[in-house]
Amino acid sequence: xxxxLSSLVLNFDLNSLKNSLNxxxxxxxxQKSLSSILEETYWIFNSWESKKRRIDLCIDFSxxxxxxxxxxxxxxxxxxxxxxxxxxxxxxxxxxxMFSGVQKNASGYALMVNTLESSLKTPLFNLSS
Numbered sequence: 001x002x003x004x005l006s007s008l009v010l011n012f013d014l015n016s017l018k019n020s021l022n023x024x025x026x027x028x029x030x031q032k033s034l035s036s037i038l039e040e041t042y043w044i045f046n047s048w049e050s051k052k053r054r055i056d057l058c059i060d061f062s063x064x065x066x067x068x069x070x071x072x073x074x075x076x077x078x079x080x081x082x083x084x085x086x087x088x089x090x091x092x093x094x095x096x097x098m099f100s101g102v103q104k105n106a107s108g109y110a111l112m113v114n115t116l117e118s119s120l121k122t123p124l125f126n127l128s129s
Contacts, residue, residue, distance in 0.1 A: 040073060069095045072107075084115045 063074055070090045077087030089109030097103040 044073065069098070075109075079116075079119050082115065082119045084112070086112050086116045086119065088112065 063076065069092045071093040072091030074090030075088070076085035078084075079086055087109055089107065091105070091107040093105045094103060096106055
């Protein structure tokens with residue numbers, strides 16, 4: 001478990017992560033699902049790093065959303081010193097199909113305006129000193 005965590009945190013290397021998880025001991029369907037998740041995570045991580053973003057990226061495999069229409073990655077965005085997300089979203093490849101009968105891949109997000117507004121009301125500097 002320590003080796004898995006350190007490979008995730010210190011050096012995201014897809015092959016060593018797959019070896020740490022011992023994917024070959026899993027069923028073929030689970031292998032395919034896990035490989036797909038790892039490939040997508042690797043793509044997201046590398047895309048983020050290649051753009052030299054000035055915003056920290058933290059990948060959390062334990063994040064679950066309470067909406068069952070998500071089919072892929074889900075994400076949340078936070079402001080510094082705020083415990084609540086100001087941005088939530090993910091992929092929902094079958095949501096459009098539920099309403100139209102036509103399958104379309106999609107992803108989207110929601111901006112939590114109340115959380116954002118509360119964060120903006122908090123003073124950034126203490127000017128009374």
